[in-house]
Amino acid sequence: MTTFPDIVITGWGAVGPSGAGREAVVQAFRDGAVPLREVDRSGGYHRNAGSRLAATIDSNLDLSTWISPRQARRMSPPSRLAVASARMAFEQADMPEEEAKVRNTAVVTSTSFGPSSYTEDLMRQILLDAPTAASPFLFSEAVANAPAAQIALLLGAKGPNLTITQRESGPLLAVAHGVEALRRGRTGLAVVAAADESNALLHSVLDRFGVLAGSRPTRDEAGMEEVARPFDHHRNGFVLGAGATALLLETATSAVERGARPLATIRATITAFDPGAHEAGWSNDPEPLARHLRRGLESRGIEPSSIGLVVAGAAGTREGDRQEALVLRRALLGQDWADLGVQLPPVLAPKAYMGEHGGASLAAAMLACEPEAADTEPLAATPGFREVDPELGLVPFQGGTLPTVHRILVSTLAAGGSSAWMILDL
Amino acid sequence: MSTTFDSSGLDPATTVAVTGLGAVSPWGWTVHDFWRGLLAGEPGISEADQFDVRGQRTSLASEVRDDDRRRDDLVELWRSAAARRWSRADRFAVAASVEAWHHAELDTSNNDGEVGIFFGGSTAAMAEGEEFFEQLLRQRRPRPTIRYLASHQINGPGDAVARHLGVCGRVETLSSACASGGLALGSALDALRRGEVDIALAGGADSLCKLTYAGFNSLRAVDAELCAPFHAERSGLNLGEGAGVLILETVARALSRGRTPLALLLGHGASCDAHHMTAPHPEGEGASRAIAAALRDADVGPAEILFINAHGTGTQLNDKAEGAAFARILEQRVSHVPVTSTKGLVGHYLGSSGAIEAVASVLGLHHGLVHPTPGRGEVDPEIPVDLVRRDPRRLDTSGPGLGCAVSTSFAFGGSNAAVVFARWPRAS
Known part of the structure; x- marks a missing residue:
C-alpha cells in the first residue's frame, strides 16, 4: 500500500477589506465590523432600491511592499491581491522565493467570478465601442487563471498551474489539488490562493438576484443595518467582499529539514x-x-x-x-x-x-x-x-x-x- | 484485486478505462457525427452567424448547428423546466454527458457508485452574460433578463450535468484557459486512483461569445482563412464551440459490469512555462515537461507513442514551440510519429479543447486511425513533425508496449497539460 507524506502549511498571507497582511486579518476580527464602502452606482447598472454597500478593498491600499507599481500595472486587481498574498506566505514561511524555481512549484488558485472589472471594461469596449476596440491586455488578464499565471511568472514557478472555478467551495478544492501534487511528488512546494474582487457590475447583478443583505428589505427590515448576519434569525443575505488569501504548502519532511514550524497539517x-x-x-x-x-x-x-x-x-x-x-x-x-x-x-x-x-x-x-x-x-x-x-x-x-x-x-x-x-x- | 489483465502488467483495480464518449461538434450532437466529420477531413468551420463579426480580422468560426432534434432524447430533454434555464454551453455539456452516460451503459438511476464531474471550461455562458450586459448598458429593457445569468459562471456546465444526472460526488470545474480540459482529465484520473469516485465524467463545454472572439482578434491570433496548424502559411486559429465528455472508471469495474473499454487513460502531466502571459516558451520547454510528466505518470516511454493529438492551434508561435517540445521528447523519432490537430477541423474550443481532443484521441486508438489535419500550402519545414494530411492514416501498432496517444493542451499564462491514452489490449 502506498503511503503518502503529510502535507503542512508553513506560511500564509492575505489581503482584504481591512488591509494587507496577517495583522489586517487580526484587526478585522478585533474590530468586529466589516469595513463597508458605498458601491459606485454611476455606471447605471443598479436598481434604484437594493443593496448599497460592499466590503471592497481600499482603493488607496499600498501593496508596493510585495508588488512594484510597474508589476502592478500589468495585473488585474485579483492578480495583484493573489501575488501580494503569495509573497506574504513565502515571507512567513521563511522560504526564499528562489526556492520556487528550484522546487518546481505548483500554483493552484480559485476564484468565484474571475477578474470581473477587467471583464466589464472589455465588454464595454466591445459592446459600446466596437469589437475592434478590444484591448489585448485586458483580454489576457480577464481570464480566470490570470492570478495563477502571474504568481508563476513572478516566482518562476514551473510546476502544475491550475485554477478552480467552483464558487465558494473553490478554495478548498484548490487546497486538495495542492495536497495531491505534493503527495504524488509532482512538486516540492505548492502555493494555494483564493482571489476575488468586487466591482459595481458584479454587485448590481448579485443585488438583482436578491442575495445581498439589503437587496430586498422587507417591511420588518426597514431601517436595519446592511450587514451580513451569519446564522442569525434575521439574516437576509451576504455582503459582497473582496480579497485574497494564499497558503504555502510543503511536505512535513521538507518543513522539518529546513527547520520551519508547520502551522497546521492538512x-x-x-x-x-x-x-x-x-x-x-x-x-x-x-x-x-x-x-x-x-x-x-x-x-x-x-x-x-x-x-x-x-x-x-x-x-x-x-x-x-x-x-x-x-x-x-x-x-x-x-x-x-x-x-x-x-x-x-x-x-x-x-x-x-x-x-x-x-x-x-x-x-x-x-x-x-x-x-x-x-x-x-x-x-x-x-x-x-x-x-x-x-x-x-x-x-x-x-x-x-x-x-x-x-x-x-x-x-x-x-x-x-x-x-x-x-x-x-x- | 492485484491480478493483471492480459500481458499488459497493469493492475485492473487502479488502471483507468474509458468506457463512454459524448461529443457536440459543428457536424452534429453525437460522437458518430464527430468521428465521421474527422475522417472526412473537411473543416466544420464557416462564416460565423451567431453575432456580428464584421470589421474583425476574421469572420470564421466553428459553430454548433441547431440540428439537435436528430436526437430524440434531446428533444424531450429541452422541454424540461431545468433546461429552460440552461445556457448554450450547458446544453452542449448535458447533451454530450447524456450521450457518454448511455454509451457506457451506466445505470440512469445512479446506482453505479460514487460519480464525480471534472470539467474544464473558460467561457461557459459568457454569451448569455453579454446579452444581459448589453440590455443593461443600452437600457433596451426596463428590467434586463436576469435568467441569462442563472448559469453564467464557468462552473455552470459541469454543475448542470451534475444536477441532471443526480451526481453526489466531487464536482469541479477547472479554468486554466485552453489547458482546462486536459487538466480536468488529470484531476479525474487522480480521483479514480484515490478511490474518491467510482465513475468520473471528464470533459468540458464552451460556447462562442463576443468577448473571446474580439479578444483573440485583438491579439492578432486568428486566421482570416481556414486555420492551418503546422503549415508554413498558418497565421492563427479559428474559434469553435461544443463539448466533449469521457466516462472513466477502473478497468476492474468496467469488466465486472461487462463493458469492454474503448481505451485506457494511463497518465497525465502538467507544468507552467512561467515565461509570458500569452506567448509560449519558444523552445517548448514547459510543454515538453508536461508531456514528460504524463509519460512518467503513465509509465510508458516515448517509443510507445503511436500518435500525438497536438494542441496545434495554427498560430506561428504555438505550433513552432509545440514542435520543439515534441522534438525534446521524441528526439530522433520526432519525424516518424504521426501528429494531428483536431483544431484544424473543428476550431479551438478554448477551455474544452482538451476534452474534445481527448475524445478524438480515444476514437483514433479505438479505430486504429488518425484523422487528418487540413491546411493550405506545405507543412512548415521548421517544424519537424510527421503531420497527417488529407486522408486518415492507419496506425502502425507493431511497436512496443500497448500503443499510446498523447494529447496536449497549452494555455494563456503558460499552463500546460498532457494526457496519455493507450489502446485497450484486447482490441483487434
Missing part, C-alpha cells in the same frame, strides 16, 4: 455535490452533504468529537446558512434538531468580519491555527449576530480569545451544490 479534504441545489442556491435537504462529510471523516478515522473549532462558510443567506448548520449538526452530532443542550464545537463565521470572498475562510482558518497571533487583545463577537435562529440553534463565536484546539474543520457549501471541507490538525 489531515483531509472532503468534497461532495448536492444535486438538489438550484443554480444559485442551496437545497433544503442536508442529508446528501451530511452523509458525505460523515463518511469522509469516518474513512479517515476522524472522530467528530475531536474537532475543536469549525470555520464556517456561512455568509448570512437564509438558505445557505440553514443548510450548513444542518449539515454540520447531522454529520458531527448525528442529529438535526436544534437542541441548545447539544452544541457543535465553537463556530467561527469569518464572512461576518471580512465579507463574502473566497479568501475569508482560508484566512480565518489560518488565524485559528496560530491563536497566539491574536492573543494580545480579545476578538469581537460575530458581527451582525443578535438572535438565535430556533431552527438552527447555532450561536457563532461570541468574542474573546480563540480557543486553543488541536483540530479544525473548515466548511464551504457553494451556491449551486458543490461543497468541500478541510480538516486541519495543529
Whole structure:
C-alpha cells in the first residue's frame, strides 16, 4: 500500500477589506465590523432600491511592499491581491522565493467570478465601442487563471498551474489539488490562493438576484443595518467582499529539514455535490452533504468529537446558512434538531468580519491555527449576530480569545451544490 | 484485486478505462457525427452567424448547428423546466454527458457508485452574460433578463450535468484557459486512483461569445482563412464551440459490469512555462515537461507513442514551440510519429479543447486511425513533425508496449497539460 507524506502549511498571507497582511486579518476580527464602502452606482447598472454597500478593498491600499507599481500595472486587481498574498506566505514561511524555481512549484488558485472589472471594461469596449476596440491586455488578464499565471511568472514557478472555478467551495478544492501534487511528488512546494474582487457590475447583478443583505428589505427590515448576519434569525443575505488569501504548502519532511514550524497539517479534504441545489442556491435537504462529510471523516478515522473549532462558510443567506448548520449538526452530532443542550464545537463565521470572498475562510482558518497571533487583545463577537435562529440553534463565536484546539474543520457549501471541507490538525 | 489483465502488467483495480464518449461538434450532437466529420477531413468551420463579426480580422468560426432534434432524447430533454434555464454551453455539456452516460451503459438511476464531474471550461455562458450586459448598458429593457445569468459562471456546465444526472460526488470545474480540459482529465484520473469516485465524467463545454472572439482578434491570433496548424502559411486559429465528455472508471469495474473499454487513460502531466502571459516558451520547454510528466505518470516511454493529438492551434508561435517540445521528447523519432490537430477541423474550443481532443484521441486508438489535419500550402519545414494530411492514416501498432496517444493542451499564462491514452489490449 502506498503511503503518502503529510502535507503542512508553513506560511500564509492575505489581503482584504481591512488591509494587507496577517495583522489586517487580526484587526478585522478585533474590530468586529466589516469595513463597508458605498458601491459606485454611476455606471447605471443598479436598481434604484437594493443593496448599497460592499466590503471592497481600499482603493488607496499600498501593496508596493510585495508588488512594484510597474508589476502592478500589468495585473488585474485579483492578480495583484493573489501575488501580494503569495509573497506574504513565502515571507512567513521563511522560504526564499528562489526556492520556487528550484522546487518546481505548483500554483493552484480559485476564484468565484474571475477578474470581473477587467471583464466589464472589455465588454464595454466591445459592446459600446466596437469589437475592434478590444484591448489585448485586458483580454489576457480577464481570464480566470490570470492570478495563477502571474504568481508563476513572478516566482518562476514551473510546476502544475491550475485554477478552480467552483464558487465558494473553490478554495478548498484548490487546497486538495495542492495536497495531491505534493503527495504524488509532482512538486516540492505548492502555493494555494483564493482571489476575488468586487466591482459595481458584479454587485448590481448579485443585488438583482436578491442575495445581498439589503437587496430586498422587507417591511420588518426597514431601517436595519446592511450587514451580513451569519446564522442569525434575521439574516437576509451576504455582503459582497473582496480579497485574497494564499497558503504555502510543503511536505512535513521538507518543513522539518529546513527547520520551519508547520502551522497546521492538512489531515483531509472532503468534497461532495448536492444535486438538489438550484443554480444559485442551496437545497433544503442536508442529508446528501451530511452523509458525505460523515463518511469522509469516518474513512479517515476522524472522530467528530475531536474537532475543536469549525470555520464556517456561512455568509448570512437564509438558505445557505440553514443548510450548513444542518449539515454540520447531522454529520458531527448525528442529529438535526436544534437542541441548545447539544452544541457543535465553537463556530467561527469569518464572512461576518471580512465579507463574502473566497479568501475569508482560508484566512480565518489560518488565524485559528496560530491563536497566539491574536492573543494580545480579545476578538469581537460575530458581527451582525443578535438572535438565535430556533431552527438552527447555532450561536457563532461570541468574542474573546480563540480557543486553543488541536483540530479544525473548515466548511464551504457553494451556491449551486458543490461543497468541500478541510480538516486541519495543529 | 492485484491480478493483471492480459500481458499488459497493469493492475485492473487502479488502471483507468474509458468506457463512454459524448461529443457536440459543428457536424452534429453525437460522437458518430464527430468521428465521421474527422475522417472526412473537411473543416466544420464557416462564416460565423451567431453575432456580428464584421470589421474583425476574421469572420470564421466553428459553430454548433441547431440540428439537435436528430436526437430524440434531446428533444424531450429541452422541454424540461431545468433546461429552460440552461445556457448554450450547458446544453452542449448535458447533451454530450447524456450521450457518454448511455454509451457506457451506466445505470440512469445512479446506482453505479460514487460519480464525480471534472470539467474544464473558460467561457461557459459568457454569451448569455453579454446579452444581459448589453440590455443593461443600452437600457433596451426596463428590467434586463436576469435568467441569462442563472448559469453564467464557468462552473455552470459541469454543475448542470451534475444536477441532471443526480451526481453526489466531487464536482469541479477547472479554468486554466485552453489547458482546462486536459487538466480536468488529470484531476479525474487522480480521483479514480484515490478511490474518491467510482465513475468520473471528464470533459468540458464552451460556447462562442463576443468577448473571446474580439479578444483573440485583438491579439492578432486568428486566421482570416481556414486555420492551418503546422503549415508554413498558418497565421492563427479559428474559434469553435461544443463539448466533449469521457466516462472513466477502473478497468476492474468496467469488466465486472461487462463493458469492454474503448481505451485506457494511463497518465497525465502538467507544468507552467512561467515565461509570458500569452506567448509560449519558444523552445517548448514547459510543454515538453508536461508531456514528460504524463509519460512518467503513465509509465510508458516515448517509443510507445503511436500518435500525438497536438494542441496545434495554427498560430506561428504555438505550433513552432509545440514542435520543439515534441522534438525534446521524441528526439530522433520526432519525424516518424504521426501528429494531428483536431483544431484544424473543428476550431479551438478554448477551455474544452482538451476534452474534445481527448475524445478524438480515444476514437483514433479505438479505430486504429488518425484523422487528418487540413491546411493550405506545405507543412512548415521548421517544424519537424510527421503531420497527417488529407486522408486518415492507419496506425502502425507493431511497436512496443500497448500503443499510446498523447494529447496536449497549452494555455494563456503558460499552463500546460498532457494526457496519455493507450489502446485497450484486447482490441483487434
